[in-house]
Structure formats: structure tokens, C-alpha cells
Amino acid sequence: MKALVFRGPGRIVLEDRDAPEVHEGGALLRVTSVGICGSELEAYTGASTKRRPPLVLGHEIVGTIDGDPRLFTVNPLASCGACQDCVRGRGNLCSSRQLLSLHKDGGQAEFVAVDASALVPLPELEDPSAGALIEPLATVVNALGSSEEVRGRRLLVLGCGSLGLMAVRLAELWGAELVVASDLLPARLRLAESLGGVSFQEVEGSVRFDVVLDMVGTAGTRRIAVMQAGAGATVKLVGLHTAASEVDFADVVAREIRMEGVYAYSDEQFSTAAQLVSENRLNLDALLTHAPLADGPRLYEALANDPQSLVKVVLHP
Ligand SMILES: [Zn+2]
Ligand SMILES: [Zn+2]
Structure with missing residues (x-):
């Protein structure tokens, strides 16, 4: 599959890779839209060193699963489910939380392996790529x-x-x-x-x-x-x-x-965001710039050098 791989500051490279392996309880999502997040841009510019290359970035994901007609987004934040914060519904504060595109490969690729429990089905959206706004929302x-x-x-x-x-x-x-x-x-x-x-x-x-x-x-x-x-x-x-x-x-x-x-979101807040986008009440199209996955390296560079003209880039593998 094609994947954008973060190889270090200033280096996002389009590479051919094997599709990711799916573990028990996992699912292979065929990515249709994936946003570029500001935190990923900070890895690209070198402003943040949290993301360790080589790594596939992308945690604002929309996609499909073979054999299922539905469209899905992914809650990319996985928490332990057992600690005091998780039990109180504050999984975003879980000290062992894991984020796609930080702790494991993300969705700026043709496929991404995710936990099946992280999949959130979406209704038919007028613009399916708007689903990429759910995570930041x-x-x-x-x-x-x-x-x-x-x-x-x-x-x-x-x-x-x-x-x-x-x-x-x-x-x-x-x-x-x-x-x-x-x-x-x-x-x-x-x-x-x-x-x-x-x-x-x-x-x-x-x-x-x-x-x-x-x-x-x-x-x-x-x-x-x-x-x-x-x-x-x-x-x-x-x-x-x-x-x-x-x-x-x-x-x-x-x-x-x-x-x-304010840090990230609870599962409930993620659901609220998914509902807001599903109901198509926000009209945020003006924020989106669409491009094929192969244009990713150019768009990371453009986001780093000219923040005036781009807000949210959505890539389409
Ligand atoms: Zn983000
Ligand atoms: Zn926890």
C-alpha cells in the first residue's frame, strides 16, 4: 500500500509498504479521508519531538471496511479502561492512553489497523470527508x-x-x-x-x-x-x-x-462531535483543502511555510 511516512523533521515521504497486520479485536480500515493535525505539523517542523520516526501520521480518519457498506471514523485515543480516570469516563486523562499516529502508525496511508472498538459508524454524509473533522471537533x-x-x-x-x-x-x-x-x-x-x-x-x-x-x-x-x-x-x-x-x-x-x-476528549465528547458532523449543522467546508495522498509531502511543506492559505488539509488515499 501507499503510505506517507514521517522520516524526521522536514521529511514526509510517500512509500510502498505492506498493509498493516491486524491483531485480535482489530479491524483493517481502508482510508478514504484523513486530516493533517497541527500536532503532526509540529513533528514535521521539529517543534515537537514526541513523534519518533519512522511513523505513519494521521489520526483524523474516515474509511470503510471491506464487506461493510458503512462509513466509519476512528476514535484514535485508546485508554486502559480500568484506572480511576477511565472508570470515571475521563479516558483522555488515562496515564497509559495511546494515540494513533503517536504510539502506533496512523491513517495517512491506504490502510490503517485499528481496534474494532474504536470504530464509530457514520450515517451517509453529504461530504464524507467532513468526517475527518470529528476528531479535532x-x-x-x-x-x-x-x-x-x-x-x-x-x-x-x-x-x-x-x-x-x-x-x-x-x-x-x-x-x-x-x-x-x-x-x-x-x-x-x-x-x-x-x-x-x-x-x-x-x-x-x-x-x-x-x-x-x-x-x-x-x-x-x-x-x-x-x-x-x-x-x-x-x-x-x-x-x-x-x-x-x-x-x-x-x-x-x-x-x-x-x-x-482542556486535553483531548472523552468517548462521550467524541460521540457528540460525530453527531454534530453527522447532522451536518456546522458547515465547515470553508476550512477544508482536499488533495490526493501523494500530495502529502508538498502539503506538509505548504502548511509549515504558509499557514495563511491553508487551515485543514484532508488527504484522500
Ligand atoms: Zn490531532
Ligand atoms: Zn486508564
């Missing part, structure tokens, strides 16, 4: 919580990559009073506006936000997140760009600002 569902937590609230989204843009759209769908978006790239801000967001410059200084989502995670965005949060507001920390950074905790205490980490 699940993190957005975790960040926003539920429509009850969003309805009538004023939200600020710092960073309009694919997660930030999906957060703008979902917050709008879930009835936020105001969704404000901030990004350094004008093209991203225009996309945020097309999804229902208001540019930060238009409201700067006039709004104190109820919820601030930091999708970036630099010292700068963390500082801005706290500054823009109203008294009693919640700051959700999603982006992980920098480990340690300075925050004015006296301000956090005196204004009772809650700070919450």
Missing part, C-alpha cells in the same frame, strides 16, 4: 462543554487555527450571545467572521468576556486570556505551545477567574 466540544454552558455567554477565542475556527462556529451554533475571535493572520480572522465571529479589534476594551478559550498557549495569549476575562469568568487553556509562562495570579484570585485545562 471533539476537543472543541471538550473546550466548550455543552450548549448550556455557552448559551447567552460572551466568548473570546484566541487563535483561529482549525480548532479555534470550529470553536467560533460551535459557540455560535450553541447560542452564545457574542463570539469574538483573535488571530494574527487576517485571512483567519475573515474566516472566523464568515463562521459567525466578530473580530477582536472591533470590540477591544468594550467587552469583558464570560469565557476565554486560549487555543494557542503562549505566554502572551495566556496573559491576554486573563486580562480579557471578566470577574468570575472561565479561562479554558487548550493550546500547548509553551510549558511554563507567567500569569498575574493575584488578578486571577481577586477576580475569581477559573482556569481549566
Whole structure:
């Protein structure tokens, strides 16, 4: 089969490989669409060394199984199922969790071996490749919580990559009073506006936000997140760009600002994301750039060098 193999920073290579072996309880998925995630781009640029070459990347997967007419996506996060966090339904916090495209080969290939229990059947989608957005959307569902937590609230989204843009759209769908978006790239801000967001410059200084989502995670965005949060507001920390950074905790205490980490998603949040995409209520087509798998090396390079023009690349093996 054809597979894109991560061979080290700056090197994604289209190679011929044997189809992966399927172990007991596993399934062989024929990949039809697979996204490129920001975390994988960080492996490519060398910004993160978590992914060890050689490795097939790709954990935003849609595909089929021979002999089954259905379309599937894959929950790529496998947890032990037995520890305290797993028992409480928080498998995303399981200390022995395993992620496709990090701990084992992912889906940027013609086939990927997955646990049968990780398969999530999808209804017939108008655009089947939209299923590749379910996995990143699940993190957005975790960040926003539920429509009850969003309805009538004023939200600020710092960073309009694919997660930030999906957060703008979902917050709008879930009835936020105001969704404000901030990004350094004008093209991203225009996309945020097309999804229902208001540019930060238009409201700067006039709004104190109820919820601030930091999708970036630099010292700068963390500082801005706290500054823009109203008294009693919640700051959700999603982006992980920098480990340690300075925050004015006296301000956090005196204004009772809650700070919450957000990491990946529970099985339930993944199901919610699958349902949102299945119901076709998000209209996120504007975020997608489609390409054949063989164009993968070129698109990794383009994503690394020109983030302005591409948001979510979906490859089709
Ligand atoms: Zn990802
Ligand atoms: Zn566990």
C-alpha cells in the first residue's frame, strides 16, 4: 500500500509498504479521508519531538471496511479502561492512553489497523470527508462543554487555527450571545467572521468576556486570556505551545477567574462531535483543502511555510 511516512523533521515521504497486520479485536480500515493535525505539523517542523520516526501520521480518519457498506471514523485515543480516570469516563486523562499516529502508525496511508472498538459508524454524509473533522471537533466540544454552558455567554477565542475556527462556529451554533475571535493572520480572522465571529479589534476594551478559550498557549495569549476575562469568568487553556509562562495570579484570585485545562476528549465528547458532523449543522467546508495522498509531502511543506492559505488539509488515499 501507499503510505506517507514521517522520516524526521522536514521529511514526509510517500512509500510502498505492506498493509498493516491486524491483531485480535482489530479491524483493517481502508482510508478514504484523513486530516493533517497541527500536532503532526509540529513533528514535521521539529517543534515537537514526541513523534519518533519512522511513523505513519494521521489520526483524523474516515474509511470503510471491506464487506461493510458503512462509513466509519476512528476514535484514535485508546485508554486502559480500568484506572480511576477511565472508570470515571475521563479516558483522555488515562496515564497509559495511546494515540494513533503517536504510539502506533496512523491513517495517512491506504490502510490503517485499528481496534474494532474504536470504530464509530457514520450515517451517509453529504461530504464524507467532513468526517475527518470529528476528531479535532471533539476537543472543541471538550473546550466548550455543552450548549448550556455557552448559551447567552460572551466568548473570546484566541487563535483561529482549525480548532479555534470550529470553536467560533460551535459557540455560535450553541447560542452564545457574542463570539469574538483573535488571530494574527487576517485571512483567519475573515474566516472566523464568515463562521459567525466578530473580530477582536472591533470590540477591544468594550467587552469583558464570560469565557476565554486560549487555543494557542503562549505566554502572551495566556496573559491576554486573563486580562480579557471578566470577574468570575472561565479561562479554558487548550493550546500547548509553551510549558511554563507567567500569569498575574493575584488578578486571577481577586477576580475569581477559573482556569481549566482542556486535553483531548472523552468517548462521550467524541460521540457528540460525530453527531454534530453527522447532522451536518456546522458547515465547515470553508476550512477544508482536499488533495490526493501523494500530495502529502508538498502539503506538509505548504502548511509549515504558509499557514495563511491553508487551515485543514484532508488527504484522500
Ligand atoms: Zn490531532
Ligand atoms: Zn486508564
